[in-house]
Amino acid sequence: MSFTIASWNINSVRLRLPIVLRFLAEYRPDILCLQETKCPDALFPLQPLVAAGYAYAALNGQKGYHGVATISRLPFIHTDKKLFCGRHDCRHIEATIEYQGKKIHIHNVYAPAGGDETDPALNPKFAHKLQFLEEMHSFPADKGDGCASLLVGDLNIAPLENDVWSHKQMLKVVSHTPIETSELLGAQKAGGWVDILRTKVPPQEKLYTWWSYRARDWAASNRGRRLDHIWSSPDLLPFLDKITICREARGWEKPSDHVPVMAHFFPPQSL
């Protein structure tokens, strides 16, 4: 029995409940971290998820915007929320699980998109994004408590050249500007995190997790970006079996513009 975690920016969990249930039925992750749920906790559709076998949920939602939720087949031994930038935006929830004696902190993160203008002096949303990135620098993979960690979510940045369809054309586009990509890689390094999607797909290969709604034909033009990420503490790397980018979900009925990303781990006792 492997351990599988998935992350998906769902762009309204209530509107897209049918494809959430389809994904859970077909891929059966142990944990699913959702972003942009756009749903206050009191209105979160728990019952159908419980019926699908996901009995545990850690919710941090608000009306209309943002919102994260971590749903699980395994119980949580602890949950926590972090506020970023002194705001009450719902952009983070931490849930700790125990899997075969190994405790794992799972951070579910939704980073600010940042608007269109790339000058933080002119665009407060981009300034907010940069401050969020700065605060992500003090988000360690090793908390010093002996637990492993995973950090997943929509970070709204495609850090590497082949995380976008055209590096050259995207350098002036929010999500791939040099300040964002260097800050994100800086936060990753400062926290001691490993970008595990890129341990299985080499940086020379294109890899996308998001395709705009605005394209006439998203699959034909294939102008994607890798905005969704799975980071781990280095101690989990020996157990990493494979990753899955569920590209097919972009073609499902009433799709999100993001697709689920997954990591599959061998059971620690098997190695």
Add this chain to the structure above:
DNA sequence: ATGGTGGTCATACCA
């Protein structure tokens, strides 16, 4: 250079 498509909540605002 522009607008292209979605979501929320009922109007602009956000992605």
